[in-house]
Amino acid sequence: MHATDSHDGDYKCTQDSDESFHLWIYFDIKIRVLTKDASLVLECANKSAGEKLQWFKENVPIHTALAGNENLINIDNETGILKLEKGSEVLYGNYTCKGTNSSTEYRIVQKPTAHLPDSTSVVEGEKLHLTCAGKQSPGIKVSWTFGDQNYTRSTGRVKLGWDHERNIYGAILMVDNIEMNDRGNVFCRVSYNWSDTAEGHMAEAQTFLRVKDKLAALWPFLGICAEVVVLCAIILIYEKKRNKAELEESDTDQSPDTKPTPNKDSDVRQRK
Numbered sequence: 001m002h003a004t005d006s007h008d009g010d011y012k013c014t015q016d017s018d019e020s021f022h023l024w025i026y027f028d029i030k031i032r033v034l035t036k037d038a039s040l041v042l043e044c045a046n047k048s049a050g051e052k053l054q055w056f057k058e059n060v061p062i063h064t065a066l067a068g069n070e071n072l073i074n075i076d077n078e079t080g081i082l083k084l085e086k087g088s089e090v091l092y093g094n095y096t097c098k099g100t101n102s103s104t105e106y107r108i109v110q111k112p113t114a115h116l117p118d119s120t121s122v123v124e125g126e127k128l129h130l131t132c133a134g135k136q137s138p139g140i141k142v143s144w145t146f147g148d149q150n151y152t153r154s155t156g157r158v159k160l161g162w163d164h165e166r167n168i169y170g171a172i173l174m175v176d177n178i179e180m181n182d183r184g185n186v187f188c189r190v191s192y193n194w195s196d197t198a199e200g201h202m203a204e205a206q207t208f209l210r211v212k213d214k215l216a217a218l219w220p221f222l223g224i225c226a227e228v229v230v231l232c233a234i235i236l237i238y239e240k241k242r243n244k245a246e247l248e249e250s251d252t253d254q255s256p257d258t259k260p261t262p263n264k265d266s267d268v269r270q271r272k
Contacts, residue, residue: 008139009162009169010153031107031139031192033201036087044080044097045104053080056096066090084108092137109137112190114205120186124214128175131163132188134203142170145187183211 011023034040044053055075057065062082066073069090074083080099084091087110095106113134122128132142144151146158152170154160163171173188186209191202 029105034087034108035200040084042082042106046102047099051099054098055082112136112203114190114203116205116207119208121210122178123212128178130173132171143189144173180211
């Protein structure tokens with residue numbers, strides 16, 4: 001009943017025949033990025049010659065809304081053009097130019113930011129889940145590059161989801177059944193218009209996706225088992241050699257009590 005930019009995104013309808021239909025909804029508002037080092041000019045659309053125009057910020061007359069900061073704006077009374085002289089946080093927000101029979105809406109936002117971890121590791125066959133973090137204003141659009149293909153909506157095993165905490169569609173990337181050849185760089189790009197690639201109007205982040213062998217977790221265990229087997233074999237060989245050496249030593253040793261004694265009677269007879 002009351003559409004806002006939070007409803008912007010991809011909608012899907014599925015019938016019993018498994019046939020699906022997609023609908024894209026765009027919120028129609030002019031978004032302008034205000035940077036620190038540049039001024040910004042806003043014009044009233046569909047104005048008539050000599051028409052009296054008024055500017056509002058958040059539905060409050062602009063001079064009242066920006067009381068104490070009038071030096072940041074300049075309004076041409078003849079053309080109705082509003083000029084934001086320089087970047088300042090107090091200027092961010094919704095502006096409306098109202099005429100007799102026309103109205104033009106703008107949203108002034110800051111430059112978006114994007115952040116991803118330097119690297120991401122996923123086991124082969126499992127799901128990749130990434131969130132394009134950063135400081136963004138309402139109306140931001142997020143696109144992804146995965147496997148050298150660009151995505152602005154869900155396609156195949158690549159799914160784009162809502163970041164419900166910030167209410168941003170597409171900020172979450174999910175890829176099912178990660179494969180070894182998926183290894184590589186993954187990019188997320190944020191802007192207020194996908195065609196706006198000006199440096200001050202968009203931001204980009206990347207992460208390097210590492211895909212681990214699904215059996216990689218077994219290698220440490222198998223290594224420990226191999227070490228135990230080798231150690232047991234060494235102990236067994238050593239014990240066998242030691243037992244053999246002790247057996248041979250016991251066979252060759254002779255006690256002094258077993259030596260033969262001379263016959264005294266025969267010695268006496270020889271002397272006689």
